[in-house]
Every structure is written in C-alpha cells, then in structure tokens.
Amino acid sequence: MTSATPHAERKYRTATAIQRRINPVLRRLPFQTVLETTGRVSGLPRRTPVGGRRVGDSFWLVSEFGERSGYVRNIKADPRVRVRLRGRWHTGTAHLLPDDDPAARLRLLPRLNSAAVRAFGAGLLTVRVDLDG
Numbered sequence: 001m002t003s004a005t006p007h008a009e010r011k012y013r014t015a016t017a018i019q020r021r022i023n024p025v026l027r028r029l030p031f032q033t034v035l036e037t038t039g040r041v042s043g044l045p046r047r048t049p050v051g052g053r054r055v056g057d058s059f060w061l062v063s064e065f066g067e068r069s070g071y072v073r074n075i076k077a078d079p080r081v082r083v084r085l086r087g088r089w090h091t092g093t094a095h096l097l098p099d100d101d102p103a104a105r106l107r108l109l110p111r112l113n114s115a116a117v118r119a120f121g122a123g124l125l126t127v128r129v130d131l132d133g
Contacts, residue, residue, distance in 0.1 A: 038081075050071075062117050068123060075096060
C-alpha cells in the first residue's frame with residue numbers, strides 16, 4: 001500500500017469515524033443496499049451499507065478508498081458475495097475493475113451516495129458484482 005497524502009489520510013480517518021457510527025444503523029434498515037463479504041481473517045460474514053445500481057444481472061458500486069476498504073480486501077481474498085437489494089438477498093461474484101473510470105461510473109450511480117463517495121473518497125475503485133441467476 002502506498003502512503004497517503006496528509007489530506008487523503010485526514011479524509012480517510014474522517015470517513016471511517018463516521019462510518020463506524022452510522023453503518024451499524026444503516027445495515028439494519030430493510031431497504032438499505034448492503035454488500036456482504038466473508039472476512040478474510042475471521043471467515044465471518046461482514047456487512048457493509050453501500051450505494052450502487054443494478055444494471056441487468058450486475059450490481060455496480062465505487063469503493064471510496066479503493067483497495068484500502070475492508071470489503072475490497074475481503075473481496076480479494078474471496079470474491080463470492082451477497083448483495084441485499086430492495087430487501088432481497090442476491091449471491092454473486094465481485095470483480096475489482098482498476099481499469100474502469102470510477103469518476104465516470106459515479107455519474108451513472110445514485111446521486112446522494114456518489115456525492116458522498118466523491119467528497120470523502122481517495123483512490124476510488126469500481127466494483128462489479130455479477131449476480132447469480
């Protein structure tokens with residue numbers, strides 16, 4: 001991992017402090033979109049509220065801290081995931097897409113989440129989940 005600039009590090013610390021407080025509440029909301037990965041060390045399910053959009057049989061999102069995000073590190077260890085969309089769970093395989101343009105991708109995703117990712121993000125990374133049938 002490369003060292004972050006002081007500004008990027010401050011953004012990361014601020015965002016993670018906020019997420020530690022609100023994510024436990026958000027992931028309990030029945031219609032909040034949630035990404036479930038398998039913990040790379042514990043092997044336990046890890047649920048993260050995310051913003052993104054389903055397009056056909058794929059779900060697209062942008063990680064605000066790229067490979068530094070815990071769920072991205074979990075995906076690298078085990079790409080099988082579940083996504084809760086509109087209260088219903090879907091299984092799939094996640095793909096990290098470093099060659100995709102995450103800024104352009106954010107313009108295609110829900111505005112509120114995209115604004116938050118742009119405001120707090122550093123080292124954006126596109127993630128596509130290919131949903132099973």
